[in-house]
Amino acid sequence: MDTFCSRMLLFLCLAPLIALAAPAPPTHAFTLDNGLQILVREDHRAPLVTSHLLFKVGSSDEAPGQTGLSHILEHMLYKGSSKTCADEASAILQALGAEENAFTTEDATAYHQTLAPRYLGVTFELMADLMSTAALRSENLTAEMAVIREERHLRVDDNGAARALERFTAIAQLASSSRTPVIGWMHDLHRVNDAELRRWYETRYAPGNAVLVIVGDVTLAQVKPLAExxxxxxxxxHVPRLLRPVxxxxxxxxxxxxxxxxxTPRLLMAxxxxxxxxxxxxHTVHALRLINMLLAGSNSARLQKRLQFAEQLFSKVDxxxxxxxxxxxxxLLTAELADPAITDLDAAQARIWRLIEELxxxxxxxxxxxxxxxQLIARHVYAQDSIEQQATELATLRSIDLPWNLRDQDAEALKQVTPEDIRQVAATWLTRERLSVAHVHVEKPHE
Structure with a gap:
């Protein structure tokens, strides 16, 4: 296939995706007098609605010696309030057929429920109560801390790959508080107390430190009176100052x-x-997103094509x-050596570095x-099929003070990045002065 034909084929593939990426569904934004930001997106394709309540607090806000507080509070929030007994809120939601979950990241703690629109008021009543009158009883905290410490054992301490990534992140983010593990360091999980958790709750779960996003088969006229x-x-x-880890x-x-x-031995580069x-x-960020795809974001990317499939140096690259x-x-680049007997990670690193230097x-x-x-545009288009993913994206954007409709112009923004932009951004940001490397070797039995 000649160059002109190949370019036309790629354009024909890209054009329908750009068309699908717009316009966005009707979305409404308003703020309550107490500072709670609310977004309502209408998506009437299915008789469901998701409620996503995000608090702007995560592990990057935690001080040394108090790591894990945000994640602990996520576990404790459903352990009773002025209106509910321990775990009763979850039982009520499950009885209504709701799917619910919660998560904590470096930047945020979020709670979401997906259910029939007629029950949205129940979700609002439960979450408003839990964010304002959570009991946080000592006996529940003692029991839950045992669960969290076991979670850390299973997910991190007894998982070699996860443990390596945690240690690596701590050196890769040298000056940034994002280096703090979300689940917390084990020694901190043994000494958390009621007073610390109560202060964290009272200072971080203020309405003005939260974003509520509703996506689904509802209208603004239905949601706004319930929210109020x-x-x-x-x-x-009072709302704490929003930290920006740099x-x-x-x-x-x-x-x-x-x-x-x-x-198998593995290599981490960040x-x-x-x-x-x-x-x-x-524009720099859009170029970095594309560089990520070009290097190892898919099976057609450079590291996969050359080092995984052609040379078979790695069994997995990401x-x-x-x-x-x-x-x-x-x-972040991660690679697992294809042959466990090969231990020369310096040579493997050199091969990856040569591909970066080519860029x-x-x-x-x-x-x-x-x-x-x-590929990037397609991922965003397909993500819009999920009301949960839409809600997560909208809440994330507002929680970091970016416009909620930022991704609506994503296809056009990505189109503006040229091949020379890619080269210049790679040469500026993918340098040894900004590089962290971890060589992860297989631990021998006697070690």
């Missing part, structure tokens, strides 16, 4: 060597880069760049760039 009835009565309280301009190259219980909330120019963060972030020196072809762009 249940959330509008909550008292306005990294040093030139943190310097860092290396970590670990031996953990794992089947570059300190800005997120959308801290970048001086959003990359991750999350641009919707409150502060600076990482572009420094030579812009990608337009065909490669269009392919990466199409």
């Amino acid at each position: 009835r249940y959330f509008g009565v909550l008292a306005k309280r 990294e040093l301009e030139s943190p310097g190259e860092r290396k970590l060597t670990l031996r953990v219980s794992t089947h 570059f300190n880069v800005p997120g959308m909330a801290t970048a001086k120019d959003p 990359s991750h760049y999350e641009d919707l963060t409150r502060g600076d972030t990482l572009l 420094h020196a030579t812009a990608p072809t337009l065909e490669d760039l269009e392919r990466a762009r199409t």
